[in-house]
Amino acid sequence: MNLLTQIRSLFEPALAALAPDQAKVPDLLAAIKPASNADHGDYQANCAMALGKALGQKPQDVAKALIAALPANDVLEPPTVAGPGFINLRLKPDFLAKAIAEIATDPKLGVEPTKKPKTFVIDLSGPNVAKPLHVGHLRSTIIGDALVRILRFLGHTVIGDNHLGDWGTQFGILLYGYKHHRDDAAFTADPVRELARLYVHVRGLAAVAEGEDEDGAGDNPIMTACREETSRLHAGDPENVALWETFMPACLEMLRPIYERLNVKIDHALGESFYNPMLACVVDDMLAKKIAFESKGAVVIPNAKGVVPQTEEEQKKEEPPAIIRKRDGAFTYTTTDLATVQYRAETWKPDVMLYVVGAPQALHFKTIFAQARRWGYADVDFQHVQFGSMLGKDRKIFSTRKGGVIELMSLLDDAARLGLQKYEENSAARRAVGHKVFEPTDAEKREIAEVVGTGAVKYADLSQNRTTDYVFDIEKMTGTDGNTAAYMQYAYARCRAIFREGEIDTARFRTHPPAVVISHNAERLLALQLLRFPEVVDSAVADYVPHLLTTYLWDVAKSYSGFYENCPVLKAESPELKDSRLLLVDLVSRVIKQAIDLLGIRVVERM
Numbered sequence: 001m002n003l004l005t006q007i008r009s010l011f012e013p014a015l016a017a018l019a020p021d022q023a024k025v026p027d028l029l030a031a032i033k034p035a036s037n038a039d040h041g042d043y044q045a046n047c048a049m050a051l052g053k054a055l056g057q058k059p060q061d062v063a064k065a066l067i068a069a070l071p072a073n074d075v076l077e078p079p080t081v082a083g084p085g086f087i088n089l090r091l092k093p094d095f096l097a098k099a100i101a102e103i104a105t106d107p108k109l110g111v112e113p114t115k116k117p118k119t120f121v122i123d124l125s126g127p128n129v130a131k132p133l134h135v136g137h138l139r140s141t142i143i144g145d146a147l148v149r150i151l152r153f154l155g156h157t158v159i160g161d162n163h164l165g166d167w168g169t170q171f172g173i174l175l176y177g178y179k180h181h182r183d184d185a186a187f188t189a190d191p192v193r194e195l196a197r198l199y200v201h202v203r204g205l206a207a208v209a210e211g212e213d214e215d216g217a218g219d220n221p222i223m224t225a226c227r228e229e230t231s232r233l234h235a236g237d238p239e240n241v242a243l244w245e246t247f248m249p250a251c252l253e254m255l256r257p258i259y260e261r262l263n264v265k266i267d268h269a270l271g272e273s274f275y276n277p278m279l280a281c282v283v284d285d286m287l288a289k290k291i292a293f294e295s296k297g298a299v300v301i302p303n304a305k306g307v308v309p310q311t312e313e314e315q316k317k318e319e320p321p322a323i324i325r326k327r328d329g330a331f332t333y334t335t336t337d338l339a340t341v342q343y344r345a346e347t348w349k350p351d352v353m354l355y356v357v358g359a360p361q362a363l364h365f366k367t368i369f370a371q372a373r374r375w376g377y378a379d380v381d382f383q384h385v386q387f388g389s390m391l392g393k394d395r396k397i398f399s400t401r402k403g404g405v406i407e408l409m410s411l412l413d414d415a416a417r418l419g420l421q422k423y424e425e426n427s428a429a430r431r432a433v434g435h436k437v438f439e440p441t442d443a444e445k446r447e448i449a450e451v452v453g454t455g456a457v458k459y460a461d462l463s464q465n466r467t468t469d470y471v472f473d474i475e476k477m478t479g480t481d482g483n484t485a486a487y488m489q490y491a492y493a494r495c496r497a498i499f500r501e502g503e504i505d506t507a508r509f510r511t512h513p514p515a516v517v518i519s520h521n522a523e524r525l526l527a528l529q530l531l532r533f534p535e536v537v538d539s540a541v542a543d544y545v546p547h548l549l550t551t552y553l554w555d556v557a558k559s560y561s562g563f564y565e566n567c568p569v570l571k572a573e574s575p576e577l578k579d580s581r582l583l584l585v586d587l588v589s590r591v592i593k594q595a596i597d598l599l600g601i602r603v604v605e606r607m
């Protein structure tokens with residue numbers, strides 16, 4: 001049950017009756033929102049201003065008329081008008097209590113399955129294999145996985161597809177390295193390691209700087225030789241194709257531990273190589289349908305406006321076309337992405353295709369989407385779910401070492417180490433003031449370190465509005481204060497500790513929830529927050545912005561600490577109150593666990 005939707009539906013008939021222009025009703029409804037200041041109410045309807053303008057009436061009068069026109073209901077207290085015409089809305093305590101009982105017995109905590117289930121294909125992660133994982137791919141993996149989880153939770157069909165870069169120049173480097181510098185014994189013993197060594201070794205010989213893209217690396221003889229190996233592979237040279245096939249399992253093996261550690265499973269990994277056999281047909285078909293054109297020996301598709309700028313003047317002010325077949329006959333990243341659209345559309349018949357890819361590729365996707373629509377995929381809702389860059393503390397693109405590329409595993413190791421360290425400091429501080437502290441075994445410590453460390457990296461990423469750049473600050477993200485993973489994981493464990501310490505079985509709170517008694521404002525605010533979960537999940541998918549869930553988690557945590565300070569649970573004044581409070585505590589833990597799970601982050605029962 002989405003509270004906001006419910007409140008809006010109370011207003012809808014009244015707004016429709018009063019609005020002179022029915023087309024404006026959705027905008028008026030959108031002006032009903034959670035209250036920005038809890039002192040004024042739970043929600044506020046700010047629609048009287050715009051409506052007053054349209055009607056040529058005073059907003060205050062319009063607000064009163066709207067209130068008078070609301071249907072009788074047991075959701076809202078009588079609304080009040082404030083200032084120039086704000087309508088403040090407060091939920092009835094009985095409604096809150098009943099709604100809490102409803103979510104308590106619902107495994108999905110009030111989140112209803114979508115009324116319009118759709119099929120989504122989500123393009124996520126997309127690392128270039130045989131190379132160290134770039135932080136951009138880390139963001140794509142984390143944000144993409146959160147979207148997969150949230151959309152599935154709502155009942156959509158979701159197909160995750162990892163568009164691996166498994167056909168690029170890095171294979172030329174490996175082929176060259178393998179042919180000229182391999183250590184056979186090492187390759188037999190541990191191909192993963194030997195390939196990684198060869199990659200680094202050849203880049204060193206070719207003097208490609210760390211982080212530099214090999215495609216852009218100069219024309220020295222070694223890079224030229226590597227590129228020739230790539231061309232031979234693409235042309236189907238049997239030796240190179242056979243070698244590529246031997247390398248691939250090892251390359252995928254390099255990625256496996258990272259996904260495992262990030263707790264990310266992607267349904268498919270149809271990489272660039274998969275589309276290779278389809279590329280010639282794509283170009284021919286687009287030429288035949290007059291979507292693509294020959295231009296100076298190459299084949300191009302027009303920009304999103306449908307233009308292939310010709311004159312220098314045009315080239316200056318228009319977006320460029322995209323090449324889909326180079327003069328030498330080679331296909332491009334764009335060709336592959338067009339083949340991918342075709343394959344996905346025909347195989348999975350999706351309603352929506354999401355591309356979770358960094359902002360620098362915006363133009364690439366804009367062009368692809370526009371031309372794919374003309375090509376016959378106009379029914380697909382294409383969305384580039386773009387994200388900004390991770391920055392270092394110096395506010396430059398993040399890198400652990402020179403060059404913008406990081407070794408992700410060591411970063412996760414650092415996060416785990418720091419996470420555990422801070423956890424232990426925190427425990428020591430609490431022990432020092434006489435608190436009872438959980439004393440984990442070594443195995444439990446390892447588990448805490450991993451859950452807290454990886455959680456910290458993911459949570460920090462997901463707590464940013466994805467479109468903005470953010471500073472990667474490992475100290476801050478592993479912190480136990482503020483809106484961090486560890487804070488939420490603690491909050492969860494502390495909720496569970498109450499049940500353990502009181503030796504109370506949770507089951508009955510989920511099957512036969514006791515009546516909620518609202519005796520203190522902190523209880524009321526907490527109940528309201530818990531009920532907002534479905535609304536937040538809906539908003540997070542509406543714009544594909546998982547950070548709304550972290551904002552929400554923080555709100556829940558704040559309401560919970562207000563509650564915890566003011567409302568004794570195990571020592572509540574009466575058995576009814578104790579039960580009611582235990583129910584709220586159980587729900588806090590469930591909401592945290594569920595919300596954080598939608599972000600792909602785990603909790604531990606004790607910490």
Ligand code: ARG
Pocket residue numbers: 123125126127128163164165337340355357
């Ligand atoms: N491998 C690409 C890169 O590193 C990302 C792939 C994104 N997905 C796509 N369908 N193009 O830039």
